[in-house]
Amino acid sequence: MSTKGKHDEQSAHRQLGLTDPEFDAICDLIGREPNGVELAMFSLLWSEHCAYKHSRKLLGNLPVEGERVVMGPGENAGAVSLPGGWAVAFKVESHNHPSAVEPFQGAATGVGGILRDVFALGARPIALLDSLRFGDIDSERSRFLFEGAVSGIGHYGNSIGVPTVGGEVYFEAPYEQNCLVNAMCIGLARSDEMIRSAAAGTGNALVLMGAATGRDGIGGASVLASAELESGDDAKRPTVQIGDPFEESKLVECCLELLAADLLVSLQDLGAAGLTSSAGEMASKGGVGVDIDVAKVPLREADMEPFEVMVSESQERMLAVVEPDQVDQVIEICQRWQTSAAAIGEVTDSGTVRILRDGEVVGEIAVEALVDEAPAYDLDPAEPGEWIYGNENSLDRRIGEIAGLGVDAAEDSAILAALLASPNIASKRWAFEQYDSIVGSRTGSGPEAADAAVLDIPEAGVAIATAIDGNGRRVACDPYRGTIEGVLECTANLACVGANPLGLTNCLNFGNPEKPTVAWQLTKSVEALTDVCKALDLPVVGGNVSLYNETADGPIYPTPVVGVVGELADATRVPGQAFEPAQTIALVGPFAPSLAGSELVKLRGELDQGLPGVEISEIAAAQGAVRDSVSSADGLTACHDISDGGLACAIAEMAIAGETGAECDLDGMIDARGCSGETALFGEGPGGFIVAGPDAALEALASRGVEVIRIGSTGGTLITIAAAERSVALSLADAATCWRSLEGRME
Amino acid sequence: MKARVLIRPKEGILDPQGKAVERALPALGFEGIDNVRVGRLVELEADDPAHLESLCEKLLANPLIEDFEIEEIEA
Numbered sequence: 128m129s130t131k132g133k134h135d136e137q138s139a140h141r142q143l144g145l146t147d148p149e150f151d152a153i154c155d156l157i158g159r160e161p162n163g164v165e166l167a168m169f170s171l172l173w174s175e176h177c178a179y180k181h182s183r184k185l186l187g188n189l190p191v192e193g194e195r196v197v198m199g200p201g202e203n204a205g206a207v208s209l210p211g212g213w214a215v216a217f218k219v220e221s222h223n224h225p226s227a228v229e230p231f232q233g234a235a236t237g238v239g240g241i242l243r244d245v246f247a248l249g250a251r252p253i254a255l256l257d258s259l260r261f262g263d264i265d266s267e268r269s270r271f272l273f274e275g276a277v278s279g280i281g282h283y284g285n286s287i288g289v290p291t292v293g294g295e296v297y298f299e300a301p302y303e304q305n306c307l308v309n310a311m312c313i314g315l316a317r318s319d320e321m322i323r324s325a326a327a328g329t330g331n332a333l334v335l336m337g338a339a340t341g342r343d344g345i346g347g348a349s350v351l352a353s354a355e356l357e358s359g360d361d362a363k364r365p366t367v368q369i370g371d372p373f374e375e376s377k378l379v380e381c382c383l384e385l386l387a388a389d390l391l392v393s394l395q396d397l398g399a400a401g402l403t404s405s406a407g408e409m410a411s412k413g414g415v416g417v418d419i420d421v422a423k424v425p426l427r428e429a430d431m432e433p434f435e436v437m438v439s440e441s442q443e444r445m446l447a448v449v450e451p452d453q454v455d456q457v458i459e460i461c462q463r464w465q466t467s468a469a470a471i472g473e474v475t476d477s478g479t480v481r482i483l484r485d486g487e488v489v490g491e492i493a494v495e496a497l498v499d500e501a502p503a504y505d506l507d508p509a510e511p512g513e514w515i516y517g518n519e520n521s522l523d524r525r526i527g528e529i530a531g532l533g534v535d536a537a538e539d540s541a542i543l544a545a546l547l548a549s550p551n552i553a554s555k556r557w558a559f560e561q562y563d564s565i566v567g568s569r570t571g572s573g574p575e576a577a578d579a580a581v582l583d584i585p586e587a588g589v590a591i592a593t594a595i596d597g598n599g600r601r602v603a604c605d606p607y608r609g610t611i612e613g614v615l616e617c618t619a620n621l622a623c624v625g626a627n628p629l630g631l632t633n634c635l636n637f638g639n640p641e642k643p644t645v646a647w648q649l650t651k652s653v654e655a656l657t658d659v660c661k662a663l664d665l666p667v668v669g670g671n672v673s674l675y676n677e678t679a680d681g682p683i684y685p686t687p688v689v690g691v692v693g694e695l696a697d698a699t700r701v702p703g704q705a706f707e708p709a710q711t712i713a714l715v716g717p718f719a720p721s722l723a724g725s726e727l728v729k730l731r732g733e734l735d736q737g738l739p740g741v742e743i744s745e746i747a748a749a750q751g752a753v754r755d756s757v758s759s760a761d762g763l764t765a766c767h768d769i770s771d772g773g774l775a776c777a778i779a780e781m782a783i784a785g786e787t788g789a790e791c792d793l794d795g796m797i798d799a800r801g802c803s804g805e806t807a808l809f810g811e812g813p814g815g816f817i818v819a820g821p822d823a824a825l826e827a828l829a830s831r832g833v834e835v836i837r838i839g840s841t842g843g844t845l846i847t848i849a850a851a852e853r854s855v856a857l858s859l860a861d862a863a864t865c866w867r868s869l870e871g872r873m874e
Numbered sequence: 875m876k877a878r879v880l881i882r883p884k885e886g887i888l889d890p891q892g893k894a895v896e897r898a899l900p901a902l903g904f905e906g907i908d909n910v911r912v913g914r915l916v917e918l919e920a921d922d923p924a925h926l927e928s929l930c931e932k933l934l935a936n937p938l939i940e941d942f943e944i945e946e947i948e949a
Contacts, residue, residue, distance in 0.1 A: 229938050342886050367939050371890040428886060441888070465897070 139163070143170035149502060156496040164482055164490035167434040168497060171400035172407050175674050178501035181640035182672045185506070185653040193666035195629045197318050201412070203247040203396060204314070205668025206321065207629040209587040209694065214318040216250035219258070219311035219595065219634045219690045221673035226308040228367065230275025234308045235283040235370040236442050241312040242289065243396035246379050247445065249322045249386040250314030253569055254582055255284050256595045257294040257310045258634075258688045259558075262303025264550045264872055269298065272306045273558075274873065279370075280310070281561040286372035287379070291562035292573050292580035293593065298550045299600055299729075301516055304678040309634045311595050311690045315584065322386055324395040325412035326474050331392055332454045333406070333417060333472040336461055337378045337444040340401075341427035343368040344440030374443040374466075381464035382445060390457050392448040401439045405446045406472075407480055411498035416477035422485045423471040433482060433489045448474060508650045509643035513736065516603055516684065520732040525549065532868055534861040542809065543846075543855045546726055546772040547779055548865035550872065557870045571698035575784075578623035578768055581698050590698035592626035594691060598771070599636075599684030601811075604724035605738035606651035610687050611659045612738070615746055615813040617691045618663065619768040622750040623816065624701045625757030626693030630668040631660060633689045638682025640674050648685035649674075656687060662743045665691070700760050702820075704767045705785030706841040710819040712778070712789060714796055714836045715828065716749035717742065718769055718815025721802075725811040726772050739812060746814040752833035753816050762824035769815035775808040775848055775855055777817045782846050783863045791839030793850040799836060804853030875923050876948035881935045882913030913940075917947075 134141070140150040143166065153169050154160055161169060171177060179186070191199045197214045198206040204218035222237025234257075242252050257280055262269040273296070284291045289312070326333075344366060385391050393413070395405045402419065410417045421436040431439075449457050454470050461468035475481070480497060482490035525545040529536060536544045546552055559574035571590055572581035579594040596617040602609030618628050633656065638645040660667055676683045695701075706712075721739045722728050728735075756763060765785065769777045774793070782789050793807045802810065818828065819841055829835040839848075847856045883889040889911050896910040916934055920926055926944050935942040 229936070232939070338888075341888055343888065367887065369888040369890065369939065371888065371893070373890065373894070427888070 139166060140170065143167065144174060145170050149173060152502065156500055157492060162490060164434045164437060165492050167438050168403045168490065168492060171403050171438055172497050173501045176399050177404050179672055180502055181504050181506060181674060182635065182649065183503045185650060188657045189667040190661050191667055193630070196666050196668055198248065198321065199668050200670060203244045203324055205630060205632055206248060207668060207692065208318055209584060210589055211587045212318050213584065213587040214316050214321060215591055215692055216245050216248045216314040216316055217311065217632055217690065217692050218244050218669045219309050219632050219688060220244065220671045221634050221636060222308045222310065223305065223636065223673050223676055225368065226276055227272065227306050230272045231279035232367055232369055234276035234279035236368050237308050237310045238280055238283040239370045239372065239375050239442055240398050241310045242287065242375060243398070243445065245312045245314035246382055247324065247394050247396040248314065248316060249320055249383065250316035251383060252289045252312050252314045252379065253567055254313040254580065254593070255289050255291045255310060256580065256593065256690065257291065257308065258595045258597060259294065259296045260302040260307035260599065260686060261298050263300050264298045266303060269303060270873060276306070276308050277558045277561055283370050283372045285563040287376045288566050290564050290566045290570055291559070292564050292570055292582065294595060296555050296558060297599065299684060300519060301681065301684045304680055305676045305683050307636050307676070307683065307686060309636070309688050311632065313593060313692065320386065322391060322394050324393050324409055326393055326409035326415050326417060326448045327413045328392055328448065328450065329415065329474055329476045330451060331474045332449045332451055332470045333419065333474065334447045334449050334454065334457055334468055335424060335444060335471045336381065336447060336466055336468045338371065338374050338441055339425045339427040339467060340436055340439045340441045342431065342435055342439060345435055345438050368440055368442050370442050377464045377466050378443055378445060381461055381466045385457060385460055390449065390453050392450060394445060394447050397444040397446060399440060401437065403437045407494065407497050409446065409448065410480060410494045416475040416479045416494060417472055418475055418481045418483060419472035420483040420486065423469055425467050425469050433484050437482060506640055506646035506650055507643050508647035510647050511644045514734060515644060518732040518734050520730050522730045525730050529865060532864050534864055536857060536861065539808065539853050540855045540857050542727065543775050543779065543857055544861065544865045545730065546776050546809065547862055548868045549726055549730065550869055551726060552772045552776055553869045554867050555869065556867065557873050572624065572701055572703065577701055577703045578620035579626060581624050581701055583698050590695050592621050592624045592693045592695055594620035595688060596620065597686050597688035599686035600729060601724045601738060602652060602687060603684040604734065604736055606648045606685055607655040608738040608741055610652040610655035611741050611743065612813045613687060614656065614659045614689050616768070616770055617689050619750055621691055621693040622754040623757065623766045623768055624695060625754050626695040627754060628665050628691045628693040631665050631689055631691050632668060633670040633687060635670065635672045636676055636683065636686040636688065637674050638677035645682050652685055652687050659743055663747055695758055700757065702757060702763050702766045704781050705765055706781045706787040706789060706819055707764045707785055708787050708842045710764055710841045711822050711825055711837055712791060712817065712819045712839045712841060713825050714774065714838050715753060715816040715818050715833055716814045717745045717834060718812060719800055720773055720806050720810025720812050722806055722810050725809060727809045741813055749814055749833045752828065752831035755831055756828045761827035763818050763820040763828065765819040767817050769817060771811065773809040773811050774815070774817065778848060779846050779857070779862045780866065781817060782859060783866050786859065787841050788843035788845045788859055789839055789841050790843065791848040793838055793848060796836050796838060797851050804850035807850045808848060808853060808855060875946055876919050877923065877926060878945045878947050879916040879930055879934055879942055880913060880945065881916065881940050881942045883911055884939055884941050887939050
């Protein structure tokens with residue numbers, strides 16, 4: 128074991144990721160050197176993942192209150208109210224590093240983990256979404272990770288019977304070595320029956336439910352193994368956790384029954400850092416102490432050491448606080464669900480976490496030291512002053528690929544074809560066809576049918592809509608403006624289906640915050656998230672931070688991913704993206720396109736710093752008008768927000784979806800905006816929608832006080848768009864071939 | 875040569891398939907069965923046995939979570 132005053136490469140604390148000053152602080156706090164069990168627990172609870180060491184100070188300004196907020200940050204998930212006493216709980220969480228090692232199990236256990244966060248509140252999971260990032264699709268490694276992650280999400284979600292209703296996938300070189308797998312879960316609960324995670328009631332029992340505890344995910348702590356263990360025993364500590372959706376399915380039903388029977392005082396899932404984190408946080412929130420006897424924990428392997436039991440990340444486990452006279456009843460219900468359950472300890476008034484083995488104390492730490500005294504660091508941000516990522520791309524090569532698909536297009540038409548075939552814009556059908564998107568019979572609008580997924584909630588007499596968004600490349604161009612755009616993109620998606628946003632959850636994926644550039648990205652991004660949520664009056668009900676996403680090649684693009692849940696009155700009025708024939712097409716909103724940070728500039732290999740400014744209030748007003756128009760049935764037949772690939776791609780996507788061509792002329796818009804033809808066609812930016820409908824519907828929309836510029840009409844089998852000196856013309860068939868080219872790349 | 879490749883979950887790793895089998899046995903009246911681990915057996919004929927190790931690592935097994943053994947059954 129390490130000794131104080133002697134800090135070298137061999138020091139256990141260093142190998143566990145604690146710095147020398149942190150180790151000294153621990154010694155001061157507890158008045159002695161920690162033993163192995165205690166050091167393991169400190170290393171986990173003082174890690175970035177549990178303690179938010181580098182982000183805690185930034186996150187304090189996020190707006191977290193709102194009249195519809197039922198549960199905010201700090202609980203297992205956030206929740207907002209629906210009519211009739213119902214509430215919708217939701218959260219997004221990352222599983223990036225495990226997925227980069229073993230994509231199938233990494234993504235599967237990511238889904239399992241976020242499901243547990245939601246049913247830990249007493250909410251029944253009703254939908255999943257995921258936000259994925261990989262390197263360039265031409266790389267074998269990226270395709271391997273993409274294929275594995277999609278397969279793993281499908282495996283867990285489909286098996287447990289929760290539909291995957293939406294998501295997004297981006298392919299960008301900076302994610303090559305460090306992919307991102309963020310999963311979001313939505314659950315439904317009665318507001319007054321939801322349960323918190325704070326432990327309470329001295330003398331109450333701690334009951335561990337679910338799977339037996341094995342040596343999963345403790346490879347990093349193996350430095351603490353006692354000398355008696357043979358050196359070859361490292362092989363017994365698998366770093367990869369295996370998910371078991373059937374076990375979790377039983378655990379969901381079991382927990383919901385226990386809650387309905389009012390048998391639990393509080394409930395918490397076991398995720399990263401296992402029992403250490405769950406017990407420490409439950410005790411901290413409740414202002415109490417806990418005793419845990421590791422000899423009472425059901426084990427998968429008999430010979431586990433106390434530190435292994437405390438840090439194990441075995442999946443499909445929950446920790447509950449139960450009144451002593453109800454423990455037998457709880458265990459009986461667990462047995463009926465074939466879920467193992469054991470009373471492993473109790474709530475005390477000692478204010479300490481005590482770890483025992485067969486009654487003998489093997490570790491004892493004040494809860495305050497373990498949880499509240501964790502360090503919080505100031506960042507040292509510095510703007511890099513130049514584009515720090517690569518620019519390895521070639522539009523010519525992308526256009527060459529179009530010819531390979533049998534599509535004959537030249538000049539601007541070839542650019543449109545190449546954009547539609549770009550994996551970021553192309554249909555993600557290859558992925559979402561592997562997911563069950565309709566199990567549960569609530570899905571009103573699934574993947575790629577409309578801009579947001581729509582779920583029917585007949586219990587509350589409403590429907591909800593949800594979307595998840597985050598364009599890391601644009602955030603890399605401008606962390607402040609890019610983050611604002613990401614939130615506006617998400618609320619725009621909800622507006623397209625007529626939904627009013629109620630709450631936001633986020634997952635902040637960044638590189639190493641100790642580096643000034645990443646610190647600057649993180650600081651600016653959180654500042655923007657705070658500003659835009661305040662401006663939109665959109666409460667942040669939960670979140671997750673994933674830092675150190677980088678390799679020797681450098682950091683990932685800064686990637687704040689946001690998930691928003693909104694409410695709509697009537698799911699049957701959602702217009703969808705598909706064009707119908709003989710409708711008028713219009714551009715709606717203060718869309719001011721720019722090529723900065725766009726997919727086209729990326730394909731040209733000309734990315735640089737900077738994005739144009741964003742007028743949040745104007746954009747919010749336009750989104751409100753579109754939302755009201757859709758929800759009051761003005762008669763719009765199609766609605767889609769302009770995002771990746773700009774206006775031309777938005778129109779092409781709507782034409783492909785409806786198998787109906789379009790003839791457009793952007794001169795009116797070009798005059799109004801003073802932009803070039805190319806910028807009008809392919810420029811990106813927030814605040815724009817393409818809508819279609821009869822003239823009366825467009826007049827009704829315009830009367831809601833939003834700018835509506837008529838740009839063309841639907842019909843025929845060609846997509847033609849004239850834009851001053853530039854123009855595109857592509858047959859529906861060719862556009863569809865390009866847009867559906869992802870399948871071919873994955874063969 | 876003819877070879878047999880035995881692939882099984884690494885020691886210590888969770889094996890949901892083995893667990894499912896273990897759970898089903900008592901229902902059929904088989905008591906006293908513990909620690910069921912389910913792997914798989916691949917038989918193949920190879921012109922050049924030198925590649926066997928590498929093809930196991932790349933395709934037949936997932937070395938992160940599985941061990942494999944190659945057994946030559948016919949030269």
